[in-house]
Amino acid sequence: MAKKPAAKKKTTARKNKRLTQADINRKGRQLSNWGKWGKNDQLGVLNYITPEDIVEAAKLVKKGKVFRLGLELDENGPQKGIWGGRWNTMHHMLATGTDAIAGVQDKIYGLRWADDFINLPTQTASQWDALAHVFTGDKMWNGYPAKLVDSTGAHKNGIEHFADKMVGRGVLLDVAAYKGKKRLADGYGITIRDLNATMRKQGVQVRRGDFVIINTGQMADCLDKGEWGGYAAGDAPGLAFETVDWIHEKQISGICSDTWGIEVRPNFTVPGIFQPWHQVTIPYIGIVHGEIWYLRELVADCAKDGVYEFFLAAPPLVIPKGTGSPLNPQAIK
Numbered sequence: 001m002a003k004k005p006a007a008k009k010k011t012t013a014r015k016n017k018r019l020t021q022a023d024i025n026r027k028g029r030q031l032s033n034w035g036k037w038g039k040n041d042q043l044g045v046l047n048y049i050t051p052e053d054i055v056e057a058a059k060l061v062k063k064g065k066v067f068r069l070g071l072e073l074d075e076n077g078p079q080k081g082i083w084g085g086r087w088n089t090m091h092h093m094l095a096t097g098t099d100a101i102a103g104v105q106d107k108i109y110g111l112r113w114a115d116d117f118i119n120l121p122t123q124t125a126s127q128w129d130a131l132a133h134v135f136t137g138d139k140m141w142n143g144y145p146a147k148l149v150d151s152t153g154a155h156k157n158g159i160e161h162f163a164d165k166m167v168g169r170g171v172l173l174d175v176a177a178y179k180g181k182k183r184l185a186d187g188y189g190i191t192i193r194d195l196n197a198t199m200r201k202q203g204v205q206v207r208r209g210d211f212v213i214i215n216t217g218q219m220a221d222c223l224d225k226g227e228w229g230g231y232a233a234g235d236a237p238g239l240a241f242e243t244v245d246w247i248h249e250k251q252i253s254g255i256c257s258d259t260w261g262i263e264v265r266p267n268f269t270v271p272g273i274f275q276p277w278h279q280v281t282i283p284y285i286g287i288v289h290g291e292i293w294y295l296r297e298l299v300a301d302c303a304k305d306g307v308y309e310f311f312l313a314a315p316p317l318v319i320p321k322g323t324g325s326p327l328n329p330q331a332i333k
Helices: 021-031 044-048 051-058 097-101 104-108 192-202 218-225 243-250 278-285 296-305
Strands: 066-068 090-095 115-119 127-129 167-174 211-215 254-257 288-291 309-313 324-326 330-332
Touching: 021 243, 021 278, 044 288, 051 167, 051 309, 066 296, 097 104, 167 192, 167 296, 192 243, 218 296, 243 278, 278 288
Parallel strands: 167 211, 211 254, 254 288
Antiparallel strands: 066 330, 090 115, 127 288, 127 324, 167 309, 309 330
């Protein structure tokens, strides 16, 4: 009797399927939150946070230890990669102590002082993206026309709407530590499995309304080397495209990272398309991005005491019609 032909092995083609722009748009429509909080909404998933959530988050403060999560605003910042149009902070003096000692001010005001100013793009260092930052076709969050962001700013979905909203429970997911590394390799796509396994290892759960902060180790590595290299828009570890489903399912209110753009680069799943994950998260899901966050001290403390949840206070500057804002977030344990 003839032997039956051997069963074919299951193909992994589906797992390794390369996505197109049409696939990205389809996924965006599938996960769209447009209209969920009304046709006039400009807050997106920040609507998940309730006053009761903030009260509960405040109870996470146990030892009164504060961690700044903002990078220095100076000329040594990360905007030295391949991304054009942004520059590092320029800090200039308007009045100095040498002016005072020379007596220049005495003759005019009878007062000695120092003043200065800074010049910077809103997304040059640690920052929030507003929901006006990324479009899908000719639309932005909640279906507003992209043309409402013009030369005078964002007339819808501007950063000023977040001015009193960015507080709540923060959760650090140290994926680099879970993988047994100080720094994830450039091009490593963090999967849903990685995120869930990191939660299990750390003994922490991500809940509705949380601000989730991902540590890849990339920024700490750059700081240790004293060289940013291609950090700004170059190759980086980060969230794989599939994590848009996890973000939508978990109903979190913010996604943050120590990298320039949170998502993996290059993205081998979506070749030839720059930052495809952004095209779903911001305009369709309506979630704000916290990028270029400084995590070194927080990462060390969480590893030491095993506590990966904390109260997060991260308000943006009140920039009317802004598409982003610099900030110095505070994690309080």
